[in-house]
Amino acid sequence: MEERIREVLETVLSKVKPTEEEEKRIISVVERIRDLLRGLDVEVHGSFRKGTWLRGDTDVDLFVFFPKEVGKEFLSKEGLDTIKERLKGLEVKMAYAEHPYLIVSLDGIEVDVVPALRVGEGSEAVTAVDRTPFHTMYVTSKLDERGRDQVRLLKRFLKGVGVYGAEIKVLGFSGYVSELLTIYYGSFLEVLKGASKWRPPVKIPLVEEGRQFESPLIIPDPVDPKRNAAAAVSLRSMAIFSLAAREFLVNPSLDFFFPPEPDVGPVLGDVLVTEVEVLEPFVDDVLWGQMRKSLDKAIRALETVGFKVVDYGACEGNGKVYLLIQMESAHIGEYTVYKGPPFYLETSRDFISKNFHVWVGEDGRLYSLKRRHESSPETLVGNSLALKYKHMVRQYWLKEVKDPCMKLFLRKRPLWLK
């Protein structure tokens, strides 16, 4: 088994470890942009700087620091303008996270150029990005060449099983969390062994926690212990990772890292698709936050009315977001039966006067039949949508896969399970 695992990991590493040529190309691009920003307080960060990026999937962050005193408002205005001015002539796009930043495309490589405030230590961070230099420092001080490869294996594994990324769309493990887990456990395999035994709440005490956390996975940030670096990890992502880890240790295979294309079987039960097309620019995390809330509201509404929801999820493809709600049946009937009191109780008078359809069951209790307020799943889900962006909606019952992104949801079995 150990032998088989070693083989798999070597194969994975040979695919995810960047080539020297790739590294050189990135360095040259970074240098050209640095040149343009000469005189400003510039630092390279991100997975490229930490040496934990995956081949073909570089995250290069060029941070431009301004004194803490200018305040965070300055960053999105004068700060950003200063940088834009310097980068004139390059292919530059605006992007939005907590604050706006720039994405520069050069020689086939994308570099994020991010204005930030210079603070004395991680816990003084005003915006999330101000903490980044301290993360970089911490990680590079803890990981050697071998350790960096272990992070690469872990990231690829998390991607493969679908739980990589802290964004609301995924609610999974960020790059930084992957690095911290590797530092704590020592190697990729030790991370898996640890995770396979997780029972929430799980604490990874690289440093003592600076306050109490409520999340299923708790990793106090070594550079700011009042913050849980793993706050975004949902119970579901944690469960998937733990189960996949347990399975990999018994049945190792490349499928965990590079899942095959899902096969498409018949649609099981009735799957209602609510196709949302957003008609104006949006911030990913804001949109997905609204999608998640809408979906939760829709599920509550459906279950309250009496539908048996099997599973639900969302995926993105073809410029659209698909909300997928799978139920045992789309048809639960227009009427629902209510069990009333036994005939001999005083309350039975009340039950009779309040219901038109009322009769006596074999058990001597009163029963009634009431029309459901709403029994159309389309309407229930439509009314639950709470999107602030201008958008268009189409709804239909799935007969066949409309977009490849639906395949995994419909499969109802992880690809890494044989």
Place this chain on the structure above:
Amino acid sequence: MEERIREVLETVLSKVKPTEEEEKRIISVVERIRDLLRGLDVEVHGSFRKGTWLRGDTDVDLFVFFPKEVGKEFLSKEGLDTIKERLKGLEVKMAYAEHPYLIVSLDGIEVDVVPALRVGEGSEAVTAVDRTPFHTMYVTSKLDERGRDQVRLLKRFLKGVGVYGAEIKVLGFSGYVSELLTIYYGSFLEVLKGASKWRPPVKIPLVEEGRQFESPLIIPDPVDPKRNAAAAVSLRSMAIFSLAAREFLVNPSLDFFFPPEPDVGPVLGDVLVTEVEVLEPFVDDVLWGQMRKSLDKAIRALETVGFKVVDYGACEGNGKVYLLIQMESAHIGEYTVYKGPPFYLETSRDFISKNFHVWVGEDGRLYSLKRRHESSPETLVGNSLALKYKHMVRQYWLKEVKDPCMKLFLRKRPLWLK
């Protein structure tokens, strides 16, 4: 109110009290048959003898007694043959209860001629009919002319609300039980007042009970206290009577005694009809016993699979028995979702290996989807039928009333409720 009730009861009585002419006609028919049976030990029994029969609805029983010593086998053979021989030339049909008996039709009146054993007292009865002479004696000794009319009101009320008759088809109140209730409470109105306060188990202690009874309504038989005269009364029949009594005392009307024809509304939910046509002679109580068992089995099967049964029942019309099963929806889907253990429990390994469709929910638990063994209500009900008589079955989903007998079931509200 008292005034209104008196009016209603007078009207009812004027309709149910037999005319002198009817009585004379019955007497003359009975005398003609007695003549033919001269020399045998013959007695008149039934509601006619007790003076509690309803106009146009006479139950005349001519009992032919044989000495106890001949044994009950004798009754169905030599006993019956002896009687048949005497009645030659009349229109005679065989009928079956606990033992065979004869129905003679003469001058538009039917008389049951029943062979029985002569016993010393009620508790010595070998077959149910041997007890009859003691019932007749008890009832006639306790009821005067006014009391007999009170019984007539009660019987008509029980018929009107659909719970008259001890046969398995009805599981309601027999004529004898109606008489005992009237004797105990003293009048029709006092029976209603008493019944409106019933909370099972209810005991009517005309005599002390000869053993412990389990039924909802317990009336130790005054002529055989080891027997519960009301054993056939189901909880449902008792509940209907009690509720109707309560309602009548507040809103008296003729509808309780002579219900109007049910109006026909739309079919609510999905109603599966299983139409049974029996192809050989049958004993009513035997057939209905089998129908009830089949129906109970069908309901259990449907509910186990996941159907929401609203109500069920059976009715007879057009030479067929219709089993009616009303459910919220006929479509519950071919697959059903199962909730498995949380990911961190040891049992999750088992759940994964035993299920093909398995995934992780937002709550960190495993879920699976299984195909139902059977999701067709037609098949589930069809497989539950346990009829010993040769029969034919048709099944369909009700779109409109196929037989008047279905109307009340479909109405889902008693006709006596305004």
